[in-house]
Amino acid sequence: MPKISDEKRAARRLQILNAAWTCFQREGLHATTMDDIIRASGLSAGAVYSYFKTKDDLIVAALTTSLSELSGLLRPLLARDPPLAPDELVREIAAAVEGFSQRDGFDLKRVALLGWSEAQRNERLRATMQDFYLGFRQGLVEAAKAWRRGGRIARAADPEDVAKTVLSLVLGYVVQAAIVGDVEPDSLKRGLRTLTGARAAS
Amino acid sequence: MPKISDEKRAARRLQILNAAWTCFQREGLHATTMDDIIRASGLSAGAVYSYFKTKDDLIVAALTTSLSELSGLLRPLLARDPPLAPDELVREIAAAVEGFSQRDGFDLKRVALLGWSEAQRNERLRATMQDFYLGFRQGLVEAAKAWRRGGRIARAADPEDVAKTVLSLVLGYVVQAAIVGDVEPDSLKRGLRTLTGARAAS
Amino acid sequence: MPKISDEKRAARRLQILNAAWTCFQREGLHATTMDDIIRASGLSAGAVYSYFKTKDDLIVAALTTSLSELSGLLRPLLARDPPLAPDELVREIAAAVEGFSQRDGFDLKRVALLGWSEAQRNERLRATMQDFYLGFRQGLVEAAKAWRRGGRIARAADPEDVAKTVLSLVLGYVVQAAIVGDVEPDSLKRGLRTLTGARAAS
Amino acid sequence: MPKISDEKRAARRLQILNAAWTCFQREGLHATTMDDIIRASGLSAGAVYSYFKTKDDLIVAALTTSLSELSGLLRPLLARDPPLAPDELVREIAAAVEGFSQRDGFDLKRVALLGWSEAQRNERLRATMQDFYLGFRQGLVEAAKAWRRGGRIARAADPEDVAKTVLSLVLGYVVQAAIVGDVEPDSLKRGLRTLTGARAAS
DNA sequence: GATGAATGAGTCTTCATTCAT
DNA sequence: AATGAATGAAGACTCATTCAT
Numbered sequence: 001m002p003k004i005s006d007e008k009r010a011a012r013r014l015q016i017l018n019a020a021w022t023c024f025q026r027e028g029l030h031a032t033t034m035d036d037i038i039r040a041s042g043l044s045a046g047a048v049y050s051y052f053k054t055k056d057d058l059i060v061a062a063l064t065t066s067l068s069e070l071s072g073l074l075r076p077l078l079a080r081d082p083p084l085a086p087d088e089l090v091r092e093i094a095a096a097v098e099g100f101s102q103r104d105g106f107d108l109k110r111v112a113l114l115g116w117s118e119a120q121r122n123e124r125l126r127a128t129m130q131d132f133y134l135g136f137r138q139g140l141v142e143a144a145k146a147w148r149r150g151g152r153i154a155r156a157a158d159p160e161d162v163a164k165t166v167l168s169l170v171l172g173y174v175v176q177a178a179i180v181g182d183v184e185p186d187s188l189k190r191g192l193r194t195l196t197g198a199r200a201a202s
Numbered sequence: 203m204p205k206i207s208d209e210k211r212a213a214r215r216l217q218i219l220n221a222a223w224t225c226f227q228r229e230g231l232h233a234t235t236m237d238d239i240i241r242a243s244g245l246s247a248g249a250v251y252s253y254f255k256t257k258d259d260l261i262v263a264a265l266t267t268s269l270s271e272l273s274g275l276l277r278p279l280l281a282r283d284p285p286l287a288p289d290e291l292v293r294e295i296a297a298a299v300e301g302f303s304q305r306d307g308f309d310l311k312r313v314a315l316l317g318w319s320e321a322q323r324n325e326r327l328r329a330t331m332q333d334f335y336l337g338f339r340q341g342l343v344e345a346a347k348a349w350r351r352g353g354r355i356a357r358a359a360d361p362e363d364v365a366k367t368v369l370s371l372v373l374g375y376v377v378q379a380a381i382v383g384d385v386e387p388d389s390l391k392r393g394l395r396t397l398t399g400a401r402a403a404s
Numbered sequence: 405m406p407k408i409s410d411e412k413r414a415a416r417r418l419q420i421l422n423a424a425w426t427c428f429q430r431e432g433l434h435a436t437t438m439d440d441i442i443r444a445s446g447l448s449a450g451a452v453y454s455y456f457k458t459k460d461d462l463i464v465a466a467l468t469t470s471l472s473e474l475s476g477l478l479r480p481l482l483a484r485d486p487p488l489a490p491d492e493l494v495r496e497i498a499a500a501v502e503g504f505s506q507r508d509g510f511d512l513k514r515v516a517l518l519g520w521s522e523a524q525r526n527e528r529l530r531a532t533m534q535d536f537y538l539g540f541r542q543g544l545v546e547a548a549k550a551w552r553r554g555g556r557i558a559r560a561a562d563p564e565d566v567a568k569t570v571l572s573l574v575l576g577y578v579v580q581a582a583i584v585g586d587v588e589p590d591s592l593k594r595g596l597r598t599l600t601g602a603r604a605a606s
Numbered sequence: 607m608p609k610i611s612d613e614k615r616a617a618r619r620l621q622i623l624n625a626a627w628t629c630f631q632r633e634g635l636h637a638t639t640m641d642d643i644i645r646a647s648g649l650s651a652g653a654v655y656s657y658f659k660t661k662d663d664l665i666v667a668a669l670t671t672s673l674s675e676l677s678g679l680l681r682p683l684l685a686r687d688p689p690l691a692p693d694e695l696v697r698e699i700a701a702a703v704e705g706f707s708q709r710d711g712f713d714l715k716r717v718a719l720l721g722w723s724e725a726q727r728n729e730r731l732r733a734t735m736q737d738f739y740l741g742f743r744q745g746l747v748e749a750a751k752a753w754r755r756g757g758r759i760a761r762a763a764d765p766e767d768v769a770k771t772v773l774s775l776v777l778g779y780v781v782q783a784a785i786v787g788d789v790e791p792d793s794l795k796r797g798l799r800t801l802t803g804a805r806a807a808s
Numbered sequence: 809g810a811t812g813a814a815t816g817a818g819t820c821t822t823c824a825t826t827c828a829t
Numbered sequence: 830a831a832t833g834a835a836t837g838a839a840g841a842c843t844c845a846t847t848c849a850t
Contacts, residue, residue, distance in 0.1 A: 168390060
């Protein structure tokens, strides 16, 4: 018979996760101390540790949660019927990423960069991310197939290649927006549309 | 030991930088301790610190050096005359990144991910990277202009948008290859070529 | 451990301060390592650092505390009514310094010497000391005025000069006792009394 | 057959000592690094170490030299015939200390404070200082005897006590001037003269 | 003799985690 | 269950001294 209800537990968990998000994004994963998170969460050290056994758990949880929320935003875009055209889809995904970032003091792009870096060293995280991106890429494969069915791309096209290309476009948008700046979802849309009409190498 | 020659100094510096590269990439930027680097370099703590005043300096130097070596590899691709077609260019750039990574125990893609993450917190690094990517993007703008002149893309195309799109493609390749796997330079080439023939959204 | 009581906190603080005093005086301010103090205090590094953020803080606190304890000993001597005669006062102050030093393993004179040296480089400490000595000198000015009122010194005497002279006598006692040795409070009393009867330069 | 003449050696030694003085006084004994001194001296590390085997040697030498120079300044004051009256003597000694400090970037008072502090931990230094101050005090004993012979102080006076008192006055002047400020040699002269005419405790 | 690069033990300080109350 | 004080193993960096050239 737990002293506090399950909703309360879930609320607490989220409270901690929110604190972690804020800190991680402001300071980076490693420069953020557990104490930073503990203070930002308004709870005690013991309390935080009762929800997440290690800092690593917290990192993985924070990143995983971001990923699954993002997933929820992305799914509808892939499910559209009739499917969005490639340039439209890229724009919408990029816009979704931006939209996700508007939540106060939270920039998904920065967090993504932190996560990718961390994934190099963190098996668990790496696996989680791989799953997520593989799933998303599979969704893009389906989209490519739909494009092929709809005659939007060549009959002979390999949907895998198309999916990989669209995924690169989107991942690259995140990097470019976070590091270089001066790109918008529409830049990619117009750029891709321009390339789309290109005369292929002879 | 009287004054050391400039070549010797440069060699020592490189020796340290190489040790740092190896460690950083194996362990990540923060999990790597100065002691790791010191041991890997075969020098003493004092010696290493006489070349790089802080760990941060070493991080920036290692990343900056990678960037400028990469720059050397990329320049010729952009300078080709006649210019490479978009799909070819993307493939070549991705291939160059892969080639750069073959050097024993050094994967540029992983290092790039670490660097992007670090750039969030490190002003100096961020500025250096921004310069590099802005310069590269400018090179792509020139390429786009050449494509336009050559009739490969529409007269009305905005070279900036095209450059941003190509840059995204390449940056995204790095992420996808490092995190998701199962992509190759040719995947992008084929994917882009497929999209290139696409029927635009009406 | 839930919140610790204020007394307990104060006790711990004192425990650390005592350890620091002992070490500082045995080894000097700089030759004493934090580890020395940590070990002597019987606490852990983290615990000590939770009370004093830096070694410097600890130095300042240790010295400041000595000063304020000494202050408590000196005040009554200056407040005597009728006031102590100059030679008596000097003797009593010197004796108070000696008495303060008897506490096991603690010699105020040595600590004073360390503090003066440190004050050259430490703004905060310098200010604290200046305040203390200025306050004490002001007390001596009042004493000099009382002597003048009581006819013990000339009507035309400048109390400031007298205070500075008495302060020098006392500070010099500390140096002489610590460095040269073979002086006692009574030496100054007798010496000053002898001089007191001197025939001034004509 | 030494490569460089003895004068040259002596000049070099002084050059190093001067550099050390400057650094010590600006930064304190411990905050000054050998490198500071080496750079200030304009010589190489090896060269400096060929003159002084350890930093400690350099500290002792620098302090000892100061002491013996000061000694040269003080001796004539004690040798005056007829002897200076007590208040005059104190003033002159304090003035000599001040004069010694005027040499560019060198304040004897500060160095004295550093030296006293160091002497607590440094046997050699302590012995040297004790010798110096004991010798000086002996000089003051002689002065006191002269005062007694000349009837300036009571026939029954103990010259030792008088010497200790005068020494305290002078040492205290150094501390007061360095730490508290707002004292001059004349302050002590006037203060002592005032006390000199005091009515002793009944 | 002179040089100054190299050494490496030793410092201060932080911070993830625990556990007595 | 909750608290937050305490732990202590690292980690980054310094600097007196040496010695190969």
